[in-house]
Amino acid sequence: MAIDWRQYRCENFYDELCESAGLPRPAARKLAEYLQALSEPELAERRLAAELAIKVMGISFTVYSEGKNVDRAWPFDIIPRIIPLSEWQKTEAGLKQRVYALNLFIQDLYNEQKIIKDGVFPAELLNESVNFRKQCIGVKPANGVWAHICGSDLVRDNDGTMYVLEDNLRVPSGVSYMVENRLVTKRVFPELFEATNILPVDDYPAQLYDTLAALSPRPLDQPNVVLLTPGIFNSAYFEHAYLAQQMGIELVEGTDLFVADDDCVYMRTIYGPRRVDVIYRRIDDLFLDPEAFNPESVLGVKGLMRAWINGRVALANCPGAGVADDKVVYAFVPQMIKYYLGEDPIIPNVPSYLCMDPKQREYVLANLDKLVVKPANESGGYGMLIGPRSTAEEREKFRRLIESNPRNYMAQPTLALSTAPTLMEDNTIEPRHLDLRPFILSRGSVDSTYVTTGGLTRVAMVRGSLVVNSSQGGGAKDTWIVDLEDSAPPSPTQSQSQGAG
Structure with a gap:
């Protein structure tokens, strides 16, 4: 027996799989029993199977290091994270509510700005x-949807409460790894999928294509949808290529497209120009169109904004959606939900302090050693101060940054992020902190909104670390949404006879 759950020390934090040492949560009992029945060689075999699958499938990510782009194999832990379906249904409803309100907010800001006139959202926050x-300004995309694809990061605190940590509304990434994590886990533990009712995630590319195709400005049965990528040196290029391949659409760069005199977008092909109806863009706003934004950009398409504004092409996500992808704006999402929907948030925000407010700034500056301080628009875990793990020099640096530009900083208490068992090199298990990024596809109403069943679970692979980003040493797990009403006990011996792994 390689794993002895009685030796698993998880008492200090809320653990996703275990209530206490030796006592798995109901949704995880079958998995725990199965893993405990494996011998150490069998467990090592499963780990090796996952590593080989990742190499064979070419699952990688890019790290920018010392001016170089380094491709690395995707770091993956074979022990999945499990969430019972009954709990997930509430989370799903909360995500639909949240993203619907965010889209209403973005539409309002670029048009009537009622939320500002009514004093719910500060005008100075928008101005800066x-x-x-x-x-x-003045644009109204189809169905009022600006952020068609959103990735909201969720964390669980010590008491088991799920919080929204942030919303990613510009060009959210990571969904391809969610799907690939499932494929790898199926190769490693095929018998568990026969015995447990695990909700699927492999329909995401089809759901994404349907969402994109529905945006076409022309009433066609098969509109021409393309994915616009910055190119092979982008850190998310693996995902761009993967999603384009899975949806059966063209993967294009800016030089592959042009805007003609009729304000329509065309793709260059060996058969001549072909009109493009929908562009799933994975390029930041400022590089999207040198005519409208950065004139030195060579990544985008000249005239693309003009084509979009005139309704000749659809863009997902819409330019400007990032106005709500701001860690300071994030603090006002509960008020947005109340203002636009007349409802209380189903999933709460993490309590936040805005440094632009003098009283809150005073509190933050007095408690830098206890708080997590974040800049408004950084991502990937960069530019943060994790107070309890910081040095006096780092805290002094952030003090100066906050005082020089208070609008750009907010702070939150250091959460006791939940943990999950993670397999170590010596085949023992230790708790590691994690978060969860589900992906939400918006189509114009709450009822038509699609949420992935689970999402990308990111794991801080270093003991005690709270940083889960793969670019900073994090890894990932498969995420199982389990229906407890329809599961049968798995059989490790049966899997061995089938040569699983």
Whole structure:
């Protein structure tokens, strides 16, 4: 027996799989029993199977290091994270509610700005937003949807409460790894999928294509949808290529497209120009169109904004959606939900302190050693101060940054992030902190919104670390949404006879 759950020390934090040492949560009992029945060689065999699958499938990510782009194999832990379906249904409803309100907010900001006139959202916050695009003022995209694809990061605190940590509304990434994590886990533990009712995630590419195709400005049965990538040196290029292949659409770069005199977008092909109806863009706003934004950009398409504003092409996500992808704006999402929907948030925000407010700033500056301080528009875990793990020099640096530009910083208490068992090199298990990024596809109403069953679970592979980003040493797990009403006990011996792994 390689794993002895009685030796698993998880008492200090809420653990996703175990209530206490030797006592798995109901949704995880079959998995725990199965893993405990495996011998150490069998467990090592499963780990090796996962590593080989990742190499064979070419699952990688890019790290920018010392001016170089380094491709690395995807770091993956074979022990999945499990969430019971009954709990997930509430989370799903909360995500639909949240993203619907965010889209209403973005539409309002670029048009009537009622939320500002009614004093719910501060005008000065918008005036100093680096992601508000004046080029989008007056635009009303189809169904009022600006952020068609959203990735909201969820964390669980010590008492088991799920919180939204942030919303990613510009060009959210990671969904391809969610799907690939499932494929790898099926190769490693095929018998568990026969015995347990695990909700599928492999329909995401089809759901994404349907969402994109429905945006076409022309009433066609098969509109021409393309995915616009910055190119092979982008850190998310694996995902761009994967999603394009899975959806059966063209993967294009800016030089593959042009805007003609009729304000329509065309793709260059060996058969001549072909009109493009929908562009799933994975390029930041400022590089999207040198005519409208950065004139030195060679990544985008000249005239693309003009084509979009005139309704000749659909863009997902819409330019300007990033105005709500701001860690300071995030603090106002509960008020948005109340203002636009007349409802209380189903999933709460993490309590936040805005440094632009003098009293809250005073509290933050007095408690830098206890708080997590974040810049408004950084991502990937960069530019943060994790107070309890910081040095006096780091805290002094952030003090100066906050005082020089208080609008750009907010702070939150250091959460006791939940943990999950993670397999170590010596085949023992230790708890590691994690978060969860589900992906939400918006189509114009709450009822038509699609949420992935689970999402990308990211794991801080270093003991005690709270940083889960793969670029900073994090890894990933498969995420299982389990229906407890329809599961049968798995049989490790049966899997061995089938040569599983």
